[in-house]
Amino acid sequence: MGEFELIRRFFSGAPARRARLGIGDDCALLADVPAGECLAVSTDLLVAGRHFFPDVDPESLGWKSLAVNLSDLAAMGATPIGFTLALALPALDERWLAGFSAGLLALAARHDCELVGGDTTRGPLTVGITVFGHVPPAQALRRDRGLPGDDLWVSGPLGAAAFAVAERLDGRPLPDGHPARVRLERPGPRLRLGRALLGRAHAAIDLSDGLWGDLAHLCARSGTGARVDWTAVPVSPSLAGLPPARRRALALAGGDDYELLFSAPPEARAAIAALAGDGAAPTRIGSLVDAPGIRLIDGDGATIDTDELRAFDHFR
């Protein structure tokens, strides 16, 4: 089986539905951006040993590779159109490819996001996806639109994915099917919630690197500070029983949750709370403030030291 047969067999079963021209030409042709809307584009590169364990189940890897990209669309309030796949593989392993493709295309079908093109080559296991969606530009959930006085929300419980990684690194891998492993390996992009936030939320970002770091990005771009009430932060039940400092580190600085962090005016509270469902559970955790800096507050109003919370940086 060669490169062209590989593409035909695992990645181009169905004819193009949304694309005018799908896999198999120099370019894909897309015509799905409604009048008055913008094309939204995001790209992520996942490298074995850095973004996933090299022995990860290929079906989970296929799912997650697309999920992290769809999460970027969700964080913009965009609706998916399609994606391209760039795949480097150390060897042509048909079982691996069948699993990867099944996981990838299952999530794609769930969100009506079509695989329109790609590139495959031999090389160290690497998955690059670029995803396209559409969004009305004036309402897009940009990072720089937060305002002092906005409520801060997260779309669901935090820390489970980082807990699954930590347990594996500590030599205590969680069993298949453990809820924390499912969160790590099959995150559910918050697309429905993102779209529902158009016209309601001001700013949003998805939590890939950990709440503390991603909140710092949102604040830096919006020119605000923030105050987060630790007692309000939804912490994953998988973290129950851990020492308090470790729970906090996993929930606030652990990455890979792929929930949304967003800011919205207080008058939108009831409407946003009503958006729970489909895996999302919007929870108010604090507010944006005029003064620079991000403070973590305990139940008694005291400031909690956050020196131990640093965003994940691939080059640090």
Added chain:
Amino acid sequence: MGEFELIRRFFSGAPARRARLGIGDDCALLADVPAGECLAVSTDLLVAGRHFFPDVDPESLGWKSLAVNLSDLAAMGATPIGFTLALALPALDERWLAGFSAGLLALAARHDCELVGGDTTRGPLTVGITVFGHVPPAQALRRDRGLPGDDLWVSGPLGAAAFAVAERLDGRPLPDGHPARVRLERPGPRLRLGRALLGRAHAAIDLSDGLWGDLAHLCARSGTGARVDWTAVPVSPSLAGLPPARRRALALAGGDDYELLFSAPPEARAAIAALAGDGAAPTRIGSLVDAPGIRLIDGDGATIDTDELRAFDHFR
């Protein structure tokens, strides 16, 4: 310097011009597809040691990484809008990054193709680019639009890039600045020619894997055969003096030329010949025919054996 500083310093000097929203958010927002046109999308993944020599000059690598993607737009007749960059680096080497970024952005500026977003991570040296353009869909130069009786054209001389690779692999690296090395390292995407072929040519493909293999793709998709006149094929002057069989193998089966191969009705001959310039020199090399199979014909009309000409396949 961390990931975010790296992006700021090397890849986001200028504010977004064409993009509504450029680097630094969850998605880029683009609104540049004219009414009635389609978005054209292509993606390529370049892996060190497979698509380029690991010690390649980083400025050349930056240039070429974008050039091979722009060449896909050219082969569709599309006009560039922008691109995303996914970059895995074994280490954070500022000199390397400065060179890579300079080469990349120089070619981007030349074709008004804006870097709108990306992802950087540590990992084996890998460059993934996804490029966006626009094209009127009814005129797009698809691979499957060739007709029996069409003339076959290439946009310029073939074989120089493969010659530079072969000399290096044989322990005789060509010096810096040798025309064949320039062809290998700084290919010029035929964007102007591609656009000018809209409404004139029927089908097109860019020559990344070698004429013989890429012609087979075009014929398979168009449901035709082809007849190529070897004496008409423009062979790079760098190949002068090589044994005839080797010249033929490099010119017809060598990859990396990034010229266009296209088919057009005979009545377009004069118009197409007049499109020479800006690096492109359209040359008629044969025709598409009804009968399946691709034949190579010598000056006396005899068929030349082409068993030695096989397309490059990354998994063979």
